[in-house]
Amino acid sequence: MSTIRFCSNCGQTVTRRVPEGDQLPRAVCDHCGTVHYENPRVVVGCVPEWDGRLLLCRRAIEPRRGYWTAPAGFLEIGESMHAAAARETAEEALAEVEVGTLLSVVNVLHAAQVHVMFRARMRTARHGAGVESLETALFHEREIPWDDIAFASIRFALERYLGDRRDRVEHIHFHDIERRAH
């Protein structure tokens, strides 16, 4: 899975082996000694609600261009999870949200990602397409385009959101996705 071919510290070619005291093969630079660890990245987002409807965005970018998703994106350095969820919603759906309780944590193993989704309340009815979206829309439960949801982790989050809302509870839902399947 590693795409590391050269050392980011000294520019020499790396080799792939288990460093002393480690358990897993890593990209190791034998020139300067740097071990290049690769770890899953965190994607954070939310399910924004307004007047009983859920805010979704239709993707303007790959992967899954044209499909619907909830606002979400990579957690940046120096940013809390809550801040990331609010920022992504502002960027992708031009909406201002109050981030609520934790909804779902999905280990997307094939993509080396963890998808963390929160519940959220829109502060106003305002929303629109940011540069990464073709359009945004508010959906009643019966209107959600289930066949056109971009990612399995988002479908999981939406299903659990609605199930909990029906039951008037707010649980956290864990899930593992082993392989790509839209």
Added chain:
Amino acid sequence: MSTIRFCSNCGQTVTRRVPEGDQLPRAVCDHCGTVHYENPRVVVGCVPEWDGRLLLCRRAIEPRRGYWTAPAGFLEIGESMHAAAARETAEEALAEVEVGTLLSVVNVLHAAQVHVMFRARMRTARHGAGVESLETALFHEREIPWDDIAFASIRFALERYLGDRRDRVEHIHFHDIERRAH
């Protein structure tokens, strides 16, 4: 904060700038076009309990060698959060745990890390020092070495664990740590 000086794809020097369509400066390779994103890494661990006592490890490695911590370490690619918590406990404390509910999520902003801790139940009383630990021990609440806990995120998790146990609830606790302070 970036330590990237050379492109891991082609070995040429990188420049630091905001790529087109992006909001933040990244290490960009003008030779092959690769954008090197850097994101927070996830540390996963647990608070293992046996017969009312909590299992802690005294660190054999830096940072904070000699100080006490709960078993935790970097989430690896291809591994779920629950699996990582159990693996780290097996490696650092030679103990077998059943990982329980989510306890705490701490954004360690200065370190570009997210520390995720779970509650856990030891399957047997067996524990001992793995290669990264000097010793392990089970502590009653009154015996916990609060002045010698290695990391603020772990102190936070232990405090919340004990508070919830007193109240017979299992909440999730979020916290941000802005700067290094042991």
